[in-house]
Amino acid sequence: MRETILVTGGAGFIGSNFILQRMEQDSCAVVNLDKLTYAGNLRNLETAANSSRYEFVHGDIGDVRLVRQLLRKHRPGAIVHFAAESHVDRSIRGPADFIATNINGTSALLEQARSYWSDLNESEQAQFRFLHVSTDEVYGSLGPDDPPFTERTPYAPNSPYAASKAASDHLVRAYHHTYGLPTLTTNCSNNYGRFQFPEKLIPLMILNAKAGKPLPVYGDGKNVRDWLYVEDHCVAIATVLRKGRPGETYNIGGWNQKPNLEIVELISNLVDEMVPGRGGSRRELITFVKDRPGHDRRYAMDTRKIERELGWRPKETFESGIRKTVRWYLEHEDWVRAVTSGSYRQWIETHYSV
Ligand code: NAD
Numbered sequence: 001m002r003e004t005i006l007v008t009g010g011a012g013f014i015g016s017n018f019i020l021q022r023m024e025q026d027s028c029a030v031v032n033l034d035k036l037t038y039a040g041n042l043r044n045l046e047t048a049a050n051s052s053r054y055e056f057v058h059g060d061i062g063d064v065r066l067v068r069q070l071l072r073k074h075r076p077g078a079i080v081h082f083a084a085e086s087h088v089d090r091s092i093r094g095p096a097d098f099i100a101t102n103i104n105g106t107s108a109l110l111e112q113a114r115s116y117w118s119d120l121n122e123s124e125q126a127q128f129r130f131l132h133v134s135t136d137e138v139y140g141s142l143g144p145d146d147p148p149f150t151e152r153t154p155y156a157p158n159s160p161y162a163a164s165k166a167a168s169d170h171l172v173r174a175y176h177h178t179y180g181l182p183t184l185t186t187n188c189s190n191n192y193g194r195f196q197f198p199e200k201l202i203p204l205m206i207l208n209a210k211a212g213k214p215l216p217v218y219g220d221g222k223n224v225r226d227w228l229y230v231e232d233h234c235v236a237i238a239t240v241l242r243k244g245r246p247g248e249t250y251n252i253g254g255w256n257q258k259p260n261l262e263i264v265e266l267i268s269n270l271v272d273e274m275v276p277g278r279g280g281s282r283r284e285l286i287t288f289v290k291d292r293p294g295h296d297r298r299y300a301m302d303t304r305k306i307e308r309e310l311g312w313r314p315k316e317t318f319e320s321g322i323r324k325t326v327r328w329y330l331e332h333e334d335w336v337r338a339v340t341s342g343s344y345r346q347w348i349e350t351h352y353s354v
């Protein structure tokens with residue numbers, strides 16, 4: 001029997017890359033439950049939309065009746081849970097949506113998953129998986145010489161976003177320990193690639209550089225992130241789903257730590273190369289702006305567990321991945337136009353006006 005996966009938040013950046021990759025590489029069917037917030041975009045999934053193996057359901061993970069009905073109707077063998085509010089800056093301006101979706105929404109979803117799973121027969125129960133997609137930000141901030149985060153690093157979330165994800169990770173852990181639900185948690189570093197909403201560093205800088213607008217670097221630009229190409233992340237999730245041990249957590253990262261300023265300079269150079277003729281480098285657009293409150297200094301992931309136990313390693317180099325990504329945004333003006341609507345412009349005006 002072909003397996004069905006219930007994906008939540010599949011119209012967002014990572015979820016849509018995951019769905020397209022899995023439908024191409026596996027024979028699974030996918031039900032995509034997404035609320036279509038500002039970050040969800042069905043254009044990402046145009047190539048899957050007509051497949052008999054794909055169904056989109058517009059709804060909230062916290063809608064208990066809807067989720068119960070979906071689980072009973074589609075009888076998925078796995079739930080892959082991406083749905084979240086995901087932008088740190090938005091969580092600083094207003095945490096309520098983060099609490100609602102990341103904590104209460106995950107809690108409601110877990111409860112429905114538990115109820116569905118309890119009614120499965122023994123062999124179905126043993127095979128079922130609830131995979132929770134989380135972040136490195138739950139571990140807090142590293143000093144320049146600290147070793148990277150491992151799965152044993154104590155949680156120390158610093159932003160409302162990170163705190164809400166940490167809470168959801170703890171709920172997932174509790175559902176495994178208390179009820180035996182076969183959960184898996186992945187904590188991943190910063191992703192980049194196609195379909196990322198241009199409020200995040202990399203797509204924002206590409207689009208601003210193209211348009212000749214300022215490139216707003218927070219603080220001194222020396223904050224470090226560990227960048228991972230989104231398709232490598234999706235392969236890692238599929239690997240954990242297939243081979244991960246229930247109840248375990250797995251760190252995922254790119255072994256690719258870079259300060260923000262270096263990323264912005266590299267993007268400026270690539271845009272100069274791909275869209276020549278501006279007269280002067282886009283690096284001149286770099287503008288240091290007020291720092292993010294509580295800005296974590298450095299993230300870095302130790303991914304030896306997933307490498308050793310499940311045989312996953314990232315494939316893409318940063319040099320090739322960032323080049324592909326810059327080219328994708330430059331070549332997909334229609335996608336950019338569709339997502340940079342009124343509400344996007346409003347966010348940019350409010351957030352960068354001081
Ligand atoms: P995103 O913001 O691009 O997409 C989130 C998706 O969830 C959107 O399609 C949105 O419509 C949907 N959604 C939001 N609230 C919902 C609700 N209540 N019910 C149903 N759908 C809802 O996020 P992303 O960057 O694709 O991140 C996906 C997951 O990966 C998140 O859980 C995030 O915390 C985690 N993560 C992201 C990164 C990263 O670099 N982007 C890194 C590590 C972990």
Ligand code: TYD
Pocket residue numbers: 087088089190199200201202204216217218223224225260292
């Ligand atoms: P972001 O893409 O928001 O991801 P996260 O906060 O989850 O790591 O930001 C990545 C880094 O880039 C982070 O250190 C903040 C910084 N940043 C800027 O310097 N300027 C910007 O306009 C944005 C959006 C981010």
